[in-house]
Amino acid sequence: MNRLYLPLNLYVGKDLVLPDAAHHYLAHVMRARTGDSLEVFDGTTGSYSAQIARITPKQTLIHIDVCTKPLDTIHPPLTLAFALVKKPALEKILEKATELGVTALQPLLTQHTVMRHWNTERALSQVIEAAEQTERNSLPILHPVATLDDFLTLRQGREDGLLVGDERGTSPRIYDVLMALSPHPSYTLMIGPEGGWSEEELDKILRSPHCHGMNMGKRILRADTAAIAGLSVCRALLGDW
Numbered sequence: 188m189n190r191l192y193l194p195l196n197l198y199v200g201k202d203l204v205l206p207d208a209a210h211h212y213l214a215h216v217m218r219a220r221t222g223d224s225l226e227v228f229d230g231t232t233g234s235y236s237a238q239i240a241r242i243t244p245k246q247t248l249i250h251i252d253v254c255t256k257p258l259d260t261i262h263p264p265l266t267l268a269f270a271l272v273k274k275p276a277l278e279k280i281l282e283k284a285t286e287l288g289v290t291a292l293q294p295l296l297t298q299h300t301v302m303r304h305w306n307t308e309r310a311l312s313q314v315i316e317a318a319e320q321t322e323r324n325s326l327p328i329l330h331p332v333a334t335l336d337d338f339l340t341l342r343q344g345r346e347d348g349l350l351v352g353d354e355r356g357t358s359p360r361i362y363d364v365l366m367a368l369s370p371h372p373s374y375t376l377m378i379g380p381e382g383g384w385s386e387e388e389l390d391k392i393l394r395s396p397h398c399h400g401m402n403m404g405k406r407i408l409r410a411d412t413a414a415i416a417g418l419s420v421c422r423a424l425l426g427d428w
Contacts, residue, residue: 191213204246205247214247219239224238225237258324265373285317291330347375351392381409
């Protein structure tokens, strides 16, 4: 069954003409027909079963039949704060982080950041596509790019737990940190760039309130691998899995 994200106010009984991009996908890519069923979600209320009431070369009209799933409740909230990396790795981070249930994505500029361009529209498209291909019916919040200093300043006074991969290997291993962690209302996992954190940056991060350094193993991980591995362990040990 086709599954589409629609940035509209959806509710049972509503008839609506699909946006051009959604119409093109159904009519010209998937070759959908009048009477076909599909699933739609809006990222704010939940998922709905719908039916194509009319489809022409220029327009698709659907009718929303029933709410099939309320909006996802992801607990505890988990933000991924990641240094910008080159395009292939960045796309993988956005896709897999969405699949793994992050509630927010925070791109960062660091001393060793090579890729310094952030295309919000493209990033949102990748996040939507990842949600459409899974059973997720919410979207992570996409924060604007921030410098590391600005990000740490904005955290002042917050109670969320900050988890950072310590590439020096001086922190306890990730399993021990998470198992001993006192509960926080939310968490942020920080992953550095291809060249790693600078000594100055890592010291600054570790001095931040409620920060916990984590040793992520003996092997050097690529930035995208570190993000996926770290999120997986956090979800398994902190909740939501």
